[in-house]
Amino acid sequence: AQSVTQPDIHITVSEGASLELRCNYSYGATPYLFWYVQSPGQGLQLLLKYFSGDTLVQGIKGFEAEFKRSQSSFNLRKPSVHWSDAAEYFCAVGARETGNQFYFGTGTSLTVIP
Amino acid sequence: EAGVTQSPTHLIKTRGQQATLRCSPISGHTSVYWYQQALGLGLQFLLWYDEGEERNRGNFPPRFSGRQFPNYSSELNVNALELEDSALYLCASSRRENYSPLHFGNGTRLTVT
Numbered sequence: 667a668q669s670v671t672q673p674d675i676h677i678t679v680s681e682g683a684s685l686e687l688r689c690n691y692s693y694g695a696t697p698y699l700f701w702y703v704q705s706p707g708q709g710l711q712l713l714l715k716y717f718s719g720d721t722l723v724q725g726i727k728g729f730e731a732e733f734k735r736s737q738s739s740f741n742l743r744k745p746s747v748h749w750s751d752a753a754e755y756f757c758a759v760g761a762r763e764t765g766n767q768f769y770f771g772t773g774t775s776l777t778v779i780p
Numbered sequence: 781e782a783g784v785t786q787s788p789t790h791l792i793k794t795r796g797q798q799a800t801l802r803c804s805p806i807s808g809h810t811s812v813y814w815y816q817q818a819l820g821l822g823l824q825f826l827l828w829y830d831e832g833e834e835r836n837r838g839n840f841p842p843r844f845s846g847r848q849f850p851n852y853s854s855e856l857n858v859n860a861l862e863l864e865d866s867a868l869y870l871c872a873s874s875r876r877e878n879y880s881p882l883h884f885g886n887g888t889r890l891t892v893t
Contacts, residue, residue: 770825
């Protein structure tokens, strides 16, 4: 069965510090992967996506993610966090074999300390 | 380009009533997805419509239903509301092609009292 795991429910970092949010997936097919961000009371905004090719992908707002097939991971990173990055982050996975059926992780809540 | 729009923004119902939530996808998008986001439970997949047909549904009881109209807009209906149906209901749309990401609306906050 397909699943997406975000092991960290909540992370707190200081402004200016680096950030890494973890995402592991279990999927039998060739996955395509996404990271979304959700500000309070809002919908989800796409940060970045990976389909194929270069395993390091760049997204909006200075975020990047690296696909590691051997570890079934797609971790999100940012070198220097800004206070405005405080939000909920969701990892999602889909597969060509199932069309556009997406599966989401449970999310990681990020708090940024001034 | 207008984004995904959902209405109403907030909806308050009492237990046993019915709720109807609406979603208009981005122009050119034929697929519409519905998700339930209850507190602490992440996004739970409800329904997926494409070209007017239901393609898949999540693990929800039959009182959760919906449809997609010829203009690709969609409705989510929840019958016999229960207190635990209180949640943020998110609609997303995408193009039909594989690898097309989801674009989300801001959701409808349903409160059941």
